[in-house]
Amino acid sequence: MSGFVSFIGAGPGDPDLITVKALRRLREAEVIVHDRLVPEALLDEVAAGAEIIDVGKAPRRHCIGQSEINWLLVDRARRRRNVARLKGGDPAIFGRLAEEIAAVRAAGVPFEIIPGVTAATAAAALAGISLTERGAASMVVLATGTDHSGQLPATLDWDLLARADATLVFYMAVQGLPTITAALTALGRDPREPALLVERAMTPQQRIVPASLGDIANAARDARIESPAVLITGPTVG
Incomplete structure (x- = not known):
């Protein structure tokens, strides 16, 4: 008989931002497979005797491959009743969720997905801005600045991003911040547009660096901003 996998969003860093349902599933789990950027305080909530497996990926550290x-998710689900990812x-x-869903689905393991607060909304909340605004920004685009090889994603439509009222x-x-901003402005996005770089939103190490889109790369370098951080630019930022 197969167990059950709960894919749980831990939120951006503040343990208080996890959902009630997610916390309940975490406390019920017999196995917890977690990433590097989950709040440590959440791991204190797991049941005594639960197996905790750190599969976090980090630079200059041996990492467990995807x-x-x-395999771990399927293996533990076959041996235990409740697995929390x-x-x-x-x-x-x-979050490479699609690959993990495909694995458990192919193995016949039932699962659920419990959403969490993502970095985009957490960073906007920290900065005191809205991501949308009637008459100014009716669209939000979430993009990654780094692909699986550490380079800018070749599949991004830079012309569309540069011209979007979003x-x-x-x-x-x-x-890739200097390249991102250079590509956007070269293709027509206003370099004077307000932008923010938000580092570790909703954690004790959180920082916000404001600048124009054309200057944000230099401002981030001067502030020595480190990953994880998100760039927000658009008409609602200013």
Whole structure:
């Protein structure tokens, strides 16, 4: 008889931002498979005797590969009743959720997805801005600034992003920030447009760096902003 996997969004860093349902599932779990950026305080909520497996990916550290994570989920679900896959932010946004769902589905393991607060909304809340605004920004674009190889994603439509009347949010933006901003402004986005870089939103280490889109890369360098951080730019920022 197979167990059950709960894919849980832990939120952006403040343990108080996890949902009631997510916390309940975490406390019920016999196995917790968690990423690097989940709040440590949430791991204190797990049941005594529960197996806790850290599969977090980090620079300059040996990491468990995605295929092994997929295997772990299926293996533990076959041996235990309740497995919690705890991911930072929202599991469905740049969290490789699709690959893990495919693995458990192929193995016949039932699952659920419990959403969490994602970095885009957490960063906007911290900065005191709205991501949408009637008459100014009727669209929000969530994009990644880094692909699986550490480079800018080649599949992004930069011309569309540059010309869209939208709030743009780039996750994992620090490494490629100069290239991101140069591409947007070269294709027509106003370099004077207000922008923010938000580092570790909703954690004790949170920082906000405001600047124009054309200057935000230099401002981030001067402030020594580090990952994880998101770039927000658009008409609602100013």
